[in-house]
Amino acid sequence: xxxxxxxxxxxxxxxxxxxxxxxxxxxxxxxxxxxxxxxxxxxxxxxxxxxxxxxxxxxxxxxxxxxxxxxxxxxxxxxxxxxxxxxxxxxxxxxxxxxxxxxxxxxxxxxxxxxxxxxxxxxxxxxxxxxxxxxxxxxxxxxxxxxxxxxxxxxxxxxxxxxxxxxxxxxxxxxxxxxxxxxxxxxxxxxxxxxxxxxxxxxxxxxxxxxxxxxxxxxxxxxxxxxxxxxxxxxxxxxxxxxxxxxxxxxxxxxxxxxxxxxxxxxxxxxxxxxxxxxxxxxxxxxxxxxxxxxxxxxxxxxxxxxxxxxxxxxxxxxxxxxxxxxxxxxxxxxxxxx
Amino acid sequence: xxxxxxxxxxxxxxxxxxxxxxxxxxxxxxxxxxxxxxxxxxxxxxxxxxxxxxxxxxxxxxxxxxxxxxxxxxxxxxxxxxxxxxxxxxxxxxxxxxxxxxxxxxxxxxxxxxxxxxxxxxxxxxxxxxxxxxxxxxxxxxxxxxxxxxxxxxxxxxxxxxxxxxxxxxxxxxxxxxxxxxxxxxxxxxxxxxxxxxxxxxxxxxxxxxxxxxxxxxxxxxxxxxxxxxxxxxxxxxxxxxxxxxxxxxxxxxxxxxxxxxxxxxxxxxxxxxxxxxxxxxxxxxxxxxxxxxxxxxxxxxxxxxxxxxxxxxxxxxxxxxxxxxxxxxxxxxxxxxx
Numbered sequence: 126x127x128x129x130x131x132x133x134x135x136x137x138x139x140x141x142x143x144x145x146x147x148x149x150x151x152x153x154x155x156x157x158x159x160x161x162x163x164x165x166x167x168x169x170x171x172x173x174x175x176x177x178x179x180x181x182x183x184x185x186x187x188x189x190x191x192x193x194x195x196x197x198x199x200x201x202x203x204x205x206x207x208x209x210x211x212x213x214x215x216x217x218x219x220x221x222x223x224x225x226x227x228x229x230x231x232x233x234x235x236x237x238x239x240x241x242x243x244x245x246x247x248x249x250x251x252x253x254x255x256x257x258x259x260x261x262x263x264x265x266x267x268x269x270x271x272x273x274x275x276x277x278x279x280x281x282x283x284x285x286x287x288x289x290x291x292x293x294x295x296x297x298x299x300x301x302x303x304x305x306x307x308x309x310x311x312x313x314x315x316x317x318x319x320x321x322x323x324x325x326x327x328x329x330x331x332x333x334x335x336x337x338x339x340x341x342x343x344x345x346x347x348x349x350x351x352x353x354x355x356x357x358x359x360x361x362x363x364x365x366x367x368x369x370x371x372x373x374x375x376x377x378x379x380x381x382x383x384x385x386x387x388x389x390x391x392x393x394x395x396x397x398x399x400x401x402x403x404x405x406x407x408x409x410x411x412x413x414x415x416x417x418x419x420x421x422x423x424x425x426x427x428x429x430x431x432x433x434x435x436x437x438x439x440x441x442x443x444x445x446x447x448x449x450x451x452x453x454x455x456x457x458x459x460x461x462x463x464x
Numbered sequence: 465x466x467x468x469x470x471x472x473x474x475x476x477x478x479x480x481x482x483x484x485x486x487x488x489x490x491x492x493x494x495x496x497x498x499x500x501x502x503x504x505x506x507x508x509x510x511x512x513x514x515x516x517x518x519x520x521x522x523x524x525x526x527x528x529x530x531x532x533x534x535x536x537x538x539x540x541x542x543x544x545x546x547x548x549x550x551x552x553x554x555x556x557x558x559x560x561x562x563x564x565x566x567x568x569x570x571x572x573x574x575x576x577x578x579x580x581x582x583x584x585x586x587x588x589x590x591x592x593x594x595x596x597x598x599x600x601x602x603x604x605x606x607x608x609x610x611x612x613x614x615x616x617x618x619x620x621x622x623x624x625x626x627x628x629x630x631x632x633x634x635x636x637x638x639x640x641x642x643x644x645x646x647x648x649x650x651x652x653x654x655x656x657x658x659x660x661x662x663x664x665x666x667x668x669x670x671x672x673x674x675x676x677x678x679x680x681x682x683x684x685x686x687x688x689x690x691x692x693x694x695x696x697x698x699x700x701x702x703x704x705x706x707x708x709x710x711x712x713x714x715x716x717x718x719x720x721x722x723x724x725x726x727x728x729x730x731x732x733x734x735x736x737x738x739x740x741x742x743x744x745x746x747x748x749x750x751x752x753x754x755x756x757x758x759x760x761x762x763x764x765x766x767x768x769x770x771x772x773x774x775x776x777x778x779x780x781x782x783x784x785x786x787x788x789x790x791x792x793x794x795x796x797x798x799x800x801x802x803x
Binding site: 377382385405 | 725743745
C-alpha cells in the first residue's frame with residue numbers, strides 16, 4: 126500500500142504505508158478516499174512545520190473500511206465502512222473537563238500532529254470512528270469531515286428557519302455551510318470573488334455576488350426589509366471581510382468566525398456595541414456534528430457530487446496541491462488512497 | 465429654576481429651565497440630582513455636535529420628583545420619586561419590531577438627541593419613568609441609570625455564580641459592573657491604570673491590578689487553574705485592551721464589549737476560532753435592567769456612596785467636566801439641579 130509523505134515545503138514523496146498492527150483501542154483502516162483540506166495546502170507550503178514531524182503522512186478528510194482491530198475495540202468489525210473524526214483530546218485539561226474536548230487545550234489533530242490518511246493503510250484510535258451508511262459512496266464519505274465543520278458552524282449560529290444568512294467566502298467550507306444553512310431552512314446569500322465558485326454557487330440555486338461588483342450592504346438590506354442579516358458566516362479570512370462582517374448583521378445579529386486569521390485584523394467594535402451584535406468563534410466539530418453530517422448526506426438531498434471537482438490517484442497529490450494553488454476551477458479535490 | 469445649557473465646545477451657560485406644561489403622555493419632573501456621564505463629557509468637548517441642537521440642556525443620569533402630569537398619564541402622581549430610562553424608540557423599525565426597542569435603529573436618546581436633565585424642571589414621556597423606593601436617596605437614585613448599564617452588561621454576559629470575571633477599565637461603569645458581577649456571585653478582577661481608581665477598587669474588596677505592572681494573562685490563569693476567565697468585560701475602549709481581551713478568556717469564554725470604540729481596533733480573531741470565544745456587544749439597558757438596578761440598590765448592600773466622589777451645584781457644571789478631564793481622584797460626579 127502506498128503513502129504520500131510530506132517531507133518539507135513543497136515536497137511530497139510517495140512511499141510505503143506502514144502496516145504495523147493496530148495497538149490496544151486502535152483500528153487499522155484501508156483508506157478509500159481522502160480530500161485535500163486548506164490546512165493540508167498550508168502544510169505543503171511549509172507553514173506548519175512546527176507541528177508536523179518530517180517526513181509525515183498528512184490528510185484527515187477520509188473514508189475507508191476497517192481492516193484490522195486492536196485489543197479491546199468493541200462495536201466495530203473488519204469490513205465496516207467508516208470515516209474518522211480526527212481529534213485526539215487529552216481528557217485532562219480545563220477545556221476537556223468542561224466538556225469541550227473538541228477544542229482541548231492540548232488537542233492532537235490526527236493528520237497534522239500525528240500521521241494522516243493520505244495512505245492506503247491508516248491506524249487511528251477507535252474512539253474517532255463514525256459509521257458510513259451504505260447510502261453513501263466513499264467519495265461522499267470523504268466529504269463528511271468538512272460537512273461536519275459546516276454542521277458545527279450552523280449549529281453554533283443558532284440559525285432558525287426563515288432567517289437570512291450571508292456566507293463570506295464560497296470555497297468548499299463556505300459552500301457546505303451554505304448548503305447546511307439552506308437545509309436548516311435559512312435563506313442564504315454567498316459573497317465570493319472567484320468566478321468559477323460564483324457560478325457553481327448559482328448553479329446550486331444560491332444567490333451569489335462578487336462584493337467588488339455588488340454593494341453587499343445594500344443588497345442584504347434590500348433582501349431583509351432594511352433589517353440586516355440574521356447571521357454572517359465569515360469563512361474567507363481576509364481583512365476586507367473582517368471589515369464587512371460587522372456591516373451586514375441586523376440588531377442582535379450573529380457573526381460566526383470560521384476562518385483562520387493569522388494576523389489581528391481591524392474590527393469595527395463600535396458596531397458590536399451599537400447593534401448588540403454577537404461574534405461566535407467556531408472550530409472543528411463535536412461528535413453530534415459528525416452524526417448530523419452523515420444523516421444529512423445520507424438523505425441524498427445535498428448536491429455533494431458538485432462539491433468534488435476532481436479525483437486523483439494518491440501519486441498525484443502534488444498536482445492536487447498545484448490545482449488548489451491555481452485557485453481556478455477547483456472546489457474539493459479527492460485523492461484515491463488504496464488502489 | 466436653573467438650567468445648564470451646552471452652547472458648543474467647552475461652553476456651558478446657566479439660564480432658566482423651561483416651565484412649559486407637560487404634553488399628553490408626558491410628565492414634568494423636578495430634578496434633584498444628575499450625574500455626569502462620559503458621554504456628557506464627550507458632548508462638552510464638541511465631539512457630538514452633529515446630534516445636539518444648540519443651545520441644549522444635556523444630562524440623563526437623574527433622580528427627582530414628579531411635579532406635573534400631562535393628559536392621559538396613568539399610574540403616576542405628583543410627588544412620586546422617580547428616575548428616567550432615557551430612551552425614546554420609534555416603535556416602527558425592524559429592531560423595535562423584533563422587540564429590541566432599547567437599540568431602536570432611530571433611537572432618540574433623551575439628554576443627547578432631545579433636552580436633558582441638567583435643569584430644575586424637565587419634561588419627559590411618562591413611559592420612561594421608574595419608581596424610586598423610599599430606601600433610596602436622590603443621590604443613589606441618580607446612580608440607577610449607570611447601574612442599569614452594569615446590570616444589562618452582566619445579564620448579557622450570562623455570568624453564573626462562582627465564575628471568574630475580569631473588568632478591563634475601573635471607571636464608574638467598570639466599577640459598577642464589578643459590583644453587580646460580585647453581587648451575582650462572580651469572582652472579579654479589575655484591570656485599571658489610574659492609581660485612585662485602583663485604590664478605591666481595592667478598598668471595596670476587589671483584586672485590582674495595573675496591567676502595565678502585572679502580567680494580566682498569568683494572573684488570570686493563576687486564579688483560574690490555568691483555564692482562563694469565564695467572562696471579560698471590556699469597558700476601557702483602548703486598543704491595548706482590545707488586544708488583551710482575547711488573551712484572557714477560557715475555552716468558550718465570553719467577552720462583553722461595553723466600551724465605545726471610535727475607530728476599528730486590531731482584534732486577534734484567531735483566538736475566537738481557536739478557543740471558540742464569544743464576543744457580545746452591550747448597549748444601554750432594557751426596562752428589566754432598570755428594575756434590577758433599583759432592587760439591587762435598595763437592598764443597601766452595594767457601596768454606592770463610594771462611587772460618588774463629588775456633588776456640585778448645577779452652576780459648577782463646567783468645574784465638574786474639568787474634574788473629569790483631570791482624571792485624578794474622580795469617579796462619579798453629581799450635580800444638584802433644583803436647589
